[in-house]
Amino acid sequence: MRASSRKWLHKYSSTLITGICILLFLVYLAFFSGADWSLFREQFLNFEKMEGRYYIFISPLLLVVKISIYSCFFATFIGLCLAVLRSYKIKFFDVTITAYVILFRSIPAMVLVVLVYFALPFVGLNLPSTNSVIMSLSLLFGAYTTEIFRSGINSVEKLQIEASKSLGMNSIQAMYHVILPQAMRVVIPPLTTVLIDVLKTTSIAYVVGVPELIARARQMEGVIGSVTPLIFVSVLYFLIILPVVILSSRLEKRSRKWSNS
Amino acid sequence: MINNIPQSKAILSVVDLTKNFGDLHVLKGISNTFYEGEVVSIIGPSGSGKSTLIRCLNHIEEPTSGQIIFEGVEITNPSTDINAVRRDMGMVFQNFGLFPHLTALENIMLAPRKVKKQSRDEAKNKALKLLERVGLSDKAENYPEQLSGGQQQRVAIARSLAMQPKVLLFDEPTSALDPEMVREVLDVMMGLAKDGMTMIVVSHEINFIRQASSRVLVLVDGEIIEDGPSEQVIESPSHPRTKEFLGKLL
Numbered sequence: 001m002r003a004s005s006r007k008w009l010h011k012y013s014s015t016l017i018t019g020i021c022i023l024l025f026l027v028y029l030a031f032f033s034g035a036d037w038s039l040f041r042e043q044f045l046n047f048e049k050m051e052g053r054y055y056i057f058i059s060p061l062l063l064v065v066k067i068s069i070y071s072c073f074f075a076t077f078i079g080l081c082l083a084v085l086r087s088y089k090i091k092f093f094d095v096t097i098t099a100y101v102i103l104f105r106s107i108p109a110m111v112l113v114v115l116v117y118f119a120l121p122f123v124g125l126n127l128p129s130t131n132s133v134i135m136s137l138s139l140l141f142g143a144y145t146t147e148i149f150r151s152g153i154n155s156v157e158k159l160q161i162e163a164s165k166s167l168g169m170n171s172i173q174a175m176y177h178v179i180l181p182q183a184m185r186v187v188i189p190p191l192t193t194v195l196i197d198v199l200k201t202t203s204i205a206y207v208v209g210v211p212e213l214i215a216r217a218r219q220m221e222g223v224i225g226s227v228t229p230l231i232f233v234s235v236l237y238f239l240i241i242l243p244v245v246i247l248s249s250r251l252e253k254r255s256r257k258w259s260n261s
Numbered sequence: 262m263i264n265n266i267p268q269s270k271a272i273l274s275v276v277d278l279t280k281n282f283g284d285l286h287v288l289k290g291i292s293n294t295f296y297e298g299e300v301v302s303i304i305g306p307s308g309s310g311k312s313t314l315i316r317c318l319n320h321i322e323e324p325t326s327g328q329i330i331f332e333g334v335e336i337t338n339p340s341t342d343i344n345a346v347r348r349d350m351g352m353v354f355q356n357f358g359l360f361p362h363l364t365a366l367e368n369i370m371l372a373p374r375k376v377k378k379q380s381r382d383e384a385k386n387k388a389l390k391l392l393e394r395v396g397l398s399d400k401a402e403n404y405p406e407q408l409s410g411g412q413q414q415r416v417a418i419a420r421s422l423a424m425q426p427k428v429l430l431f432d433e434p435t436s437a438l439d440p441e442m443v444r445e446v447l448d449v450m451m452g453l454a455k456d457g458m459t460m461i462v463v464s465h466e467i468n469f470i471r472q473a474s475s476r477v478l479v480l481v482d483g484e485i486i487e488d489g490p491s492e493q494v495i496e497s498p499s500h501p502r503t504k505e506f507l508g509k510l511l
Contacts, residue, residue: 162321166352167351177375183362
């Protein structure tokens, strides 16, 4: 019992020290810095005023989750397909995909959402506002995931392809059974970062009138005269992102089970 | 000496093969015929084009010109389905090239299952037999990183054998190994030679050449300068460059 608790202490000592430092800093802020905390509480943590209004966030929360899931799926799908296409080193794909990546990495998200929603109808494509946001986010973040998957594929050594070929595999079999499983190990951490970014960027949906979380929070902010709704919405975002982070670290562990490094 | 007299049936022919890397002429017109059941060693100083030659044989390296004919199929012809040809030509690499995300057993099973469409049980049974043959039955569930170099190379040989190739190509199979592991790999190779496997081996392992190889090709500066029975080439080489090279090797 004592031995195990000592082991625990040893394992988490750095976390513990960091925690104690943060705690001490908060105690200093609260009691010794001389700040007016009652005003702070009223501005940022005024949950009394929010009572009875929480239901307002239910439908935007579901909407954000829906947009996020679709956008993450399509962004990953686009990135995977384009990176695989590029790996065949065919001039046409090389040029067009590079152009796509450069272009969409430099467009501000808000501009693209506005363009897709308001400009596409001119070429006969009328998308509902939610779908136009999904399309915009997928295209934007597809450019990032393309680069992530590309670097993952490039990280697999050439010998792996030669070994696959020498066993009679065609290039699709080699890609699916040999290259991609190894690329995943490199891909998962940066991919997670991008997918979390997708979740948070859903907030620009308000520019085309999609009633998402941030927009609702800002409306409520005006009504109750406190920033508390934004704080509350941040907590919601955290709760959405948490499972993504957990899932990704699980996947990462699984993709590393064959390697000591 | 095993397979001293080559059987008459030609399995692989090379006609006037050249390979350039830019301005560098690595192979300058190689012609040779390999017969069924033969064990041919290719030796020569580094940079002479040995690896390039053996990599051209299964078209992992694309030759600049010339023909390669395997069992009557011209594999240098662009309309040939090269993947189908490679099923019958195994290759063992200097750095093993095992798939690190798969266990030893899965490494061996992958191609038979996906390329030959064998059932899981069938592929597994065959793979276990092959692991036994290379002496690694107890390592079936280990990942390549958990194996020594010699063990990895033996798994790689088993993986090639799983496709039941008609010819096995070895590209310096023992060069990346620590000295104490060379023996175990050579033992497996000699066992294969004894079983009548057609093998083309780039290697300087003089023991292997003496004991298992029926014929030796000496490659210098992209040309075959000597081609003859192992004993003759090793003991009484005719070309001065061969003498010079063997002098350094022995």
